[in-house]
Amino acid sequence: MHKLVLTAEERENIDALIDGIVAADEKWDPMAAMDRAAEAAPSLPLRLRAFLAQARAEESDVTVVSGLPVHPDLPPTPTGWDLAAKSGAGHREEVALLLCGTALGDPFGWESQQDGRIVHDVCPAPGMESSLTSASSAKTLSLHTEDVFHPCRADYVSLLCLRNPDAVGTTVTRVGSLDFPESLRSTLREPRFRFFPDDSHTGTSLPRNAADGEGAAAAGMTGPVLFGPEHAPYLRFDIDFMSGEDAEAAEAVLATQEILSKAAGRVALEPGDAVFIDNYQVVHGREPFAARYDGKDRWLKRLNLSRDIRRLYTHSASRSRIIPA
Numbered sequence: 001m002h003k004l005v006l007t008a009e010e011r012e013n014i015d016a017l018i019d020g021i022v023a024a025d026e027k028w029d030p031m032a033a034m035d036r037a038a039e040a041a042p043s044l045p046l047r048l049r050a051f052l053a054q055a056r057a058e059e060s061d062v063t064v065v066s067g068l069p070v071h072p073d074l075p076p077t078p079t080g081w082d083l084a085a086k087s088g089a090g091h092r093e094e095v096a097l098l099l100c101g102t103a104l105g106d107p108f109g110w111e112s113q114q115d116g117r118i119v120h121d122v123c124p125a126p127g128m129e130s131s132l133t134s135a136s137s138a139k140t141l142s143l144h145t146e147d148v149f150h151p152c153r154a155d156y157v158s159l160l161c162l163r164n165p166d167a168v169g170t171t172v173t174r175v176g177s178l179d180f181p182e183s184l185r186s187t188l189r190e191p192r193f194r195f196f197p198d199d200s201h202t203g204t205s206l207p208r209n210a211a212d213g214e215g216a217a218a219a220g221m222t223g224p225v226l227f228g229p230e231h232a233p234y235l236r237f238d239i240d241f242m243s244g245e246d247a248e249a250a251e252a253v254l255a256t257q258e259i260l261s262k263a264a265g266r267v268a269l270e271p272g273d274a275v276f277i278d279n280y281q282v283v284h285g286r287e288p289f290a291a292r293y294d295g296k297d298r299w300l301k302r303l304n305l306s307r308d309i310r311r312l313y314t315h316s317a318s319r320s321r322i323i324p325a
């Protein structure tokens with residue numbers, strides 16, 4: 001893990017950049033803010049830019065920046081991403097995440113997720129306590145690759161903490177820390193696994209084969225779990241949204257889940273902490289917690305970053321940062 005703690009002066013400099021971006025448009029406009037953040041990112045404190053550039057170059061698996069500005073007048077935690085989207089709650093913090101994220105990759109969103117927003121809200125929502133989405137609370141969010149089903153999934157999923165009063169942990173397992181038995185490793189390298197869009201895309205808690213007519217993505221896509229460099233492989237895994245294509249592959253999924261769970265570490269984000277999780281090297285999840293719905297709930301902003309936005313443009317056949325799943 002790489003970690004940088006910002007000084008008070010650095011935090012003030014970043015806050016001033018946010019002031020400029022927020023003031024530039026009469027009304028809060030998330031897409032305009034994304035462009036303005038990209039323009040302003042070269043003015044971030046040099047130490048932060050150098051840190052993020054190094055994290056990118058070295059393929060750091062878990063990268064933390066601490067001490068980002070969270071506004072003292074932060075509104076109450078919304079009871080769902082849709083309410084946050086409507087009110088623009090936490091928009092200054094969205095800009096903070098965009099500014100840092102731009103140093104690692106290009107921001108993008110999914111048409112099918114959180115209404116095509118670029119920066120997402122992760123906060124508990126009433127009725128969703130036991131769902132398989134980020135709006136859950138009572139249930140453990142199992143270790144997963146973000147958007148495991150998609151070839152253009154993020155290179156980094158980034159999370160900026162606005163509130164986390166109970167120090168709920170984000171769980172992480174780094175593929176580099178794992179030791180797979182040789183027979184399991186070779187099974188995982190074969191394209192004997194099928195990956196499906198998760199419930200945050202399909203908007204359903206129905207069994208996935210009930211999602212008829214949802215398009216090609218609903219049928220899933222096959223591929224390996226481990227791929228890339230022989231001695232430093234990348235990983236793609238989400239037990240809730242994948243299956244083995246044969247009995248041995250199905251066994252391998254269960255065995256891998258066990259190995260991943262045993263090796264999990266945790267990061268309890270504090271307000272102003274941003275974590276950049278390498279989505280090819282790390283699976284992440286979340287510990288369960290009790291939602292309060294009193295305005296003080298845990299609240300994160302989330303941003304997907306691609307190291308090569310052209311992969312997405314090629315996929316979607318348009319130069320849009322909001323791509324169809």
Ligand SMILES: NC(=[NH2+])NCCC[C@H](N)C(=O)O
Pocket residue numbers: 132133134135141142143144146147198199200238239240241
């Ligand atoms: N194993 C899982 N629950 N996977 C889905 C993860 C949550 C999903 N990324 C969301 O935004 O809601």
Ligand SMILES: O=C(O)CCC(=O)C(=O)O
Pocket residue numbers: 122134141146157159169170171284285286300302
């Ligand atoms: O809440 C967290 O710490 C992680 C949530 C998560 O996995 C996500 O939003 O994709």
Ligand SMILES: [Fe+2]
Pocket residue numbers: 144145146157284
């Ligand atoms: Fe996630």
